[in-house]
Amino acid sequence: MPVRYAPVRYAALLALGIAGAAQAQPVATLPQIMPQPMAMHLTGGLLPIGPNATMVIQRDSDPETIRLARESLAALGVTHIRIARHLPARRKDTTIVLGLAGDATTAKALAETGGAPVTGQEGYALASTAAGGSPLIVLAGADADGLYYAAQTFTQIAARGTMPALSITDRPRMPVRGTIEGFYGAPWSSADRLAHIAFLGRLKANTYIYSPKDDPYARTNWRTPYPADRLAELELLIDAARRQHVRFTYAISPGPTICYSDPADVAALRRKIEGFQALGLRSFLIAFDDIAYATWNCPGDAAAFGPPGKEAAGRAQAALVNDTMQWLTTRDPQATLMVVPTEYYDAVETPYKAALHAIDPRVLVQWTGTDVVPAAIALRDAKAAARAFGRKPLLWDNYPVNDYPESTGRLLLAPYAGRAAGLADALSGILANPMNQEAPSRIAVTGSAAFAWNDRDYDPERTLPFAARMLSGDHAATTDALLLLFDLEHLAPTFGALPWQPQAPLLKQKLDLVRDRLAHGAAGESLTALRALAAEADSIAAAPAIIRAHVNDAGFLTQSGPWLDAMALWGQALQASTAGLIASLVQEPASARHFADAAALATRAGAIRTLPGTTRPQGTIRLGDGVLDLFIRQAPELVSADRRHESARNDGP
Structure with a gap:
């Protein structure tokens, strides 16, 4: 016979909980992790973390991963850490293991916790237990990136000050996740970019594309080398991105003036890329967006590709991209290349897009959705775009960018929404185009990064409180104040008269x-x-x-x-x-x-x-x-x- 709980019983339980809250021992609760892991569950109560710990470090545990693990242990109350290469024979204090899932020591420790195997590129497992009498925490990565992501998850858990026994297995649904600084108006400062790259690392996003429209050396004067001081600034950003496991990608926009058939222009493009390769950069983008593509910039292109027109432009662009990709990978087999086509929005099959089918299949082609600023993206839209471009597109999502007239005077602080679960099946990734204002952009980018990691379990409404807590340092009154601001800047416009998210x-x-x-x-x-x-x-x-x-x-x-x-x-x-x-x-x-x-x-x-001088318009x-x-x-x-x-x-x- 089922037990019936009368309302008075609930009231009594609540009163008992309130009265005994000060005396009761804390219990284990499931933490919130952003992005939402693929699988996470509690396996026991809180672990008795003491002041001493042994950190067992395996190969491919880079300094940033180790630093994150150390800081997390400190947040849990650990004051003394001993470094080891193997599991202690007898453990009386907390032991934490960092390593690749294929390492024997890491695999043994993971099995002891009952953690699930690690699968997939950039995947990881985080498991903890006290079953052996003392706490054991294991961070196992499929690769160095996955291990770093395990450390970022550990950081979010430890910030609460307690460590439950739990098991997490996780991996990204989309291989490319991050942002493209691709707006018009004043570019970000170096300080902005450093802060943003660190933010991307915390959210397990792996890509930042440097593509400010107002950088003359990347667009108007693309043939001109960067001055030494500018190049030194970019080198600092590249190094910071590498530490945060973020792929710094340099974008060059030769489209307004390039002569595709001119060997001198091809050589100029290569020289610009070579300068960044010398800094250790391996990821590049060639952008042909926002150009007149039905005319040639030189007579030689007509001789090489035929009369000017959109289809001919597609063939010329494909030829340049393929030549660059072949040259790049000859110099560096691990180099990657992306392209922004001139027809970057809608999923209509056109002669121009058909010409781009000839592009090397290793090259990622970007697409902004069914419009420049789409209100929604359905799975059928992405599949149609894949047919039009001849490959899974990489979504350049123009949210929360605010460089167009309908966004004048606005911060766009609504959550990332309107993108259908399951898009990972038809996209190669998502890159959000942020606002001129870097720090406020993180509110929406928290959502786009979380969606790209796990689109199936994504909940846009959970991202706003998380972003507010990150900004407030988990200060309750400030979190509430920020959420009021987010609500008052909730309107998300499109290029049309109707917004795609309502105001306040x-x-x-x-x-x-x-x-x-x-x-x-x-x-x-x-x-x-x-x-x-x-x-x-x-x-x-x-x-x-x-x-x-x-x-x-x-x-x-x-x-x-x-x-x-x-x-x-x-x-x-x-x-x-x-x-x-x-x-x-x-x-x-x-x-x-x-x-x-x-x-x-x-x-x-x-x-x-x-x-003044920040937002356009x-x-x-x-x-x-x-x-x-x-x-x-x-x-x-x-x-x-x-x-x-x-x-x-x-x-x-």
Whole structure:
């Protein structure tokens, strides 16, 4: 006979839990890992991690992986670490093993934990147990990248301060995951790029493409060598990316001026690539986007490829790409090459795309989806693109980039969404095109990286709290304040009139509830809803100061500064509007003054502009637009005009 739990039983259990929380020993709970692992489950309780540990290091454990493991042990309370090459014969303290899954010591330790085998390139296993009497933690990688990813997962677990017995087996669904700095407008600084590369490493993303449109040495003056100081800056980035297991990829855009048939231009392209090969770079991209491709830049191309036209352009581009790929791999068999075609969006089969079928199958061809900024990408779209290009495309996803008119004045902070589970079956990877503002871009890129790793189990709504906690250092009030900002910058535009993600959906629910209660005229319910809205307005108004006090990322604070300024004023305007509505309902005389204050504050908020020289295009800040500003404008009409006029008379001299 099934047991029935009465509500009083639940209440008693809850009361018992609250009363005993301070005295109870912590229990093991499943951690949140981003990206979501393929398989993860608890196998026991919390491990008794003490102050001493032995770290058993096998081959291919690079310094960054070891550093991450050391820091994670420190977060768990370990103060003394002994280094060994083999498992201790007798273990009385915590032992952690780092190595490749094929190493005998690593395999033996993994078997002792009951962990599952490691499979797939970049895959890893992380397993922990205390079954032998002392804690044993194993980080096993299919390769050096997988071992590094195991250490990143260990870092996320250890940040909680406790280590449960658990088993994780994981590997990426897509081989290419990361970002392409491919926007128009002011390029990122070296500090921005270093921060972004470190961020990509934490999220198990493996690719960063350097392709700022406003770098003259990569596009307008692509034949010209970089000055020594610029090359030194790029070398620092390449070295940093290597440490973080991120493939730094250099993109060159010769399309506007190249003569495909001219040996001098082919030689110039090779010289530019050779300069980066000398720095240890192995990954390159040739971009033909945003060019006029139905005309030739020199008479020789007509003789080599026929009359100018889109199909001829496709044949010329394919010839240059194949020549470059053959030359590259002769010099470095491990070199990789990507290409951005001129017809980079839609999945329509055309003569130009058909000509690109001749490109070496090892070359990755990028595609932005069914539009330049697509609202959604279905599996059928990706399969159609694969037919059009003759291979699985690499998705250049133009989100959260904000360099086009419809995004003027916006940070795009909605979660990465609208991409169908199962796209890994039809794509070779995903590269997000971020905003001019590097640090705020990480909010959405957290989602794109998580989706590319595990599209089947991806949940966009879980990425926003995770990103907020990362920025806040897991400070609860700051996390909540950031989530308010994310909601007010939730709108995601396209090139058309309709956005593909709505503005301020959480705030809109609360404002709609107030409208509903006022419309139905029940004073008690209206006042209850308005008091809740007043608390929300207080939170919005206070959020910028909380963020500035507790977010330690200087880049985020600077780059989001105008939006934080506007948020404080919009919060104050909502406070004034709410006060006006409450005053009207309780027949206090100050309602008109409150509404006037709200209008004045809204005007000030709406006049704040983007930082000069950063965003393209420049403009006034738009935050919560169509939701917050609309409510403030309409609030005086939600109550009796006679009552407001009476209030205004009572407020007079």
